[in-house]
Amino acid sequence: MTNSIAELEDSDCILVIGSNTTSSHPLVATRIFRAKEKGAKVIVADPRNVQLVKKADLHIRHNLGTDVALVNGIMHVILARGWHNQAFVDERTEGFEEFRKVIEQYTPERTAEITGVPAEDIITVADWYANARAGSIVYCMGITQHTTGVDNVKSLANLSMLTGHIGRESTGVNPLRGQNNVQGACDMGGLPNVYPGYQPVNVPANKEKFEAAWNAKLSDKVGLTIPGVLEGLSAGTVKAAYVVGENPMMSDPDVHHVEKALRNAELLVVQDIFLTPTAELAHVVLPGASFAEKDGTFSSTERRVQRVRQAVKPVGDSRADWEILQEVSTRFGYPMKYASPAEIMEEVARMTPSYGGITFDRLEGDGLCWPCPTADHPGTKFLHAGKFSRGLGLFHAIEYKPPAEVVDSEFPFWLTTGRVHVHYHTGTMTRNSPSLHQEMPEGFLELNPQDAQELGVKSGDRVRVVSRRGEMVTRVDLTMRVRQGMVFMPFHFIESCANLLTNSAHDPIAKIPEYKVCAVSLERAV
Structure with a gap:
């Protein structure tokens, strides 16, 4: 997030797009509720009628996969009516003229044809957001999980720069991370193209810096993303996979393809706290410790680094992840001799400029938001004040x-x-909770009542859902949350696994799959 969570409640216009905030990020949703109580305009752009719509001043129900067209149409109105922040554009950005040429084509009428959103609603969104004192954008995986995910995010960045709603308090472009400590994993180099702190692996100075610190020869080649790893396993060019805290047998698209790839591995190691469907395929399972059984840090969606403290001893043979990885590395011939998570954090601070001033001692209390480059730095509440990290903000x-x-x-x-709202990701933890399982014990498919009538099914019936990749049977839930011609499935349930159906086509840059859009057929299951 460019801004902190608390700042949301002082925004006077919040555009929530591709985020079912009350279900996936309920504490963030409370800040939106508070902003609403203070008089903020709340706009929800979501093809489904999600719970947050009840609090919205306007619900934009655009067609699946049309986010770029929608945002371009909003920006067309802002430019045409002179609602943009020309001073911000002139002083803080570049690439504006090429951007303008594209935006001029997305009239409200053309945008309405593509998105299904009435032209007058597009104009209203443009008015409320552009003319707000502090406009904030909140998005989640409804924006990123598309073959145009990078384009979607860049479009939102364009919108914030066009209006000057960035680099100030209670503004910004604020992605809500999909899982706990995803932000921290990325910060620590859990990506194939960077060292910790997003230092590119193909920059010679970075490579030399980490080689000296780690006393090891490192590659300057960008590694594989998950789709590349699975393709390599299928082709035999990748021989082994080590999966830590991930369950691709449920979370990745086209599960039949995933299973084939994992079964083709010469060695599959899974490190997790439960025996997941992925772990059931593994040659070796290493039992990790849960959050309550270890010390360390988590970095939240707002860049806040916070302490995690051990409350109970690890159960059975389980160990903290750092201890497992350290011993595996040592046995492979590269000894690691860290004595504690605090010692690891000291190395993080030495090697990662944005974490340079962060130590366990300084994390007492509420933690610190990076960048926090020095020991006397208070942390950074919001990013891009006065200047973007690249200098000028680039319009795309x-x-x-x-x-x-x-x-x-x-x-x-x-x-x-x-x-x-009841379950989390692949249900590895929540479906092991009896109380949560009782709340929602099985999967379902949301179906519009008009479509149900034409198919001859009623609420509670079973339907067979078929895509070009697979099929499954699940229970029907009739609801107006989805429009005619559209259906929705949660992906938490192995018995009715939505990712048997989804498309593995992915964004060419970020490589994230298109979980949010695919085509299916339905029939009543006998």
Whole structure:
């Protein structure tokens, strides 16, 4: 997030797009509720009628996969009516003229044809957001999980720069991370192209710096993303996979393809706290410790680094992840001799400029938001004050592209996937909780009542859902949350695994799959 969570409640216009905030990030949602109570305009852009819509001043129900067109249309109105912040554009950005040429094509009328959103609603969003004192954008995986995910994010960055709603308190572009400590994992180099602190592996100075610190020869080649690893396993060019705290047998698209790839591994190691469907395929399972059984830090979606303290001893043979990884490394011939998480954190501070002033001692209390470069730095509440990290903010001229898969006569329904308030991700933890399991013991498919009538099904019936990749049977939940021609499934349930159906087509840059759009057919299951 460019800004902190608390700042949201002092925004006077909040655009929530691609985020079912009350289900997936309920504490963030409370800040939006408080902003609403203070008089903020709340705009929810979501193809589904999610719970947050009840608090919204306007619900934008755009067609699946049309986010770029929607945002371009909003920006067209802002430019045409002179609502943009020309001073900010002139002083803080570049690439504006090329950007303008593209935006001029997205009139409200053309945007309405692509997105299904009435032109007057597009104009209203432009007015409220552009003319706000402090406009904030909140988004989640409904924006990123597309073959145009990078384009979607860049479009939101364009919108914030066009209006000057960035680099100030209670503004910004604020992605809500999908899982606990995803931010921290990325900060620590859990990506194939960077060392800790997002220092690129292909910059010679970075490579030399880490080689000297770690006394090891390092590659300057960018590694594989998850789709690349799975493709390599299938082809035999990747021989082994080490999976830590991940359950791709449920979380990755086209599960049949995933299973084939993992079964083809010469060695599959899974390190987790439960025996997940992925762990059941492993040659070796290493039992990790849960959050309550270890010391360390988590970094939250607002860049806040916070202490995690051991409350109970690890159960059975489980160990903290750092201890397992250290011993595996040592046995492979590269000894690691860290005595504690605090000692590891000291190395993080030495090697990672944005964490340079962060130590365990300084994390007592509420923690610190990076960048925190020195021991006397208070942490950074919001980013880009006065200057962007790259200097000038870059406008991107982005054209709308349709999803990788669209409906046709054989597969006439649009399927999108997501979360529900009871369960979390692949259910590894929540479905092991008896109380949560009792709340929602099985999966379901949301279906519009008109579609149900045409299919001859009623609420509680079973339907067979088929895509080009697989099929499964699940229970029907009739609801107006989805429009005609669209269905929704949560992906928490192995018995009705939504990712048997989803498309593994992915964004060409970020490589994230298109979980949010694919085409399916439905029939009543006998």
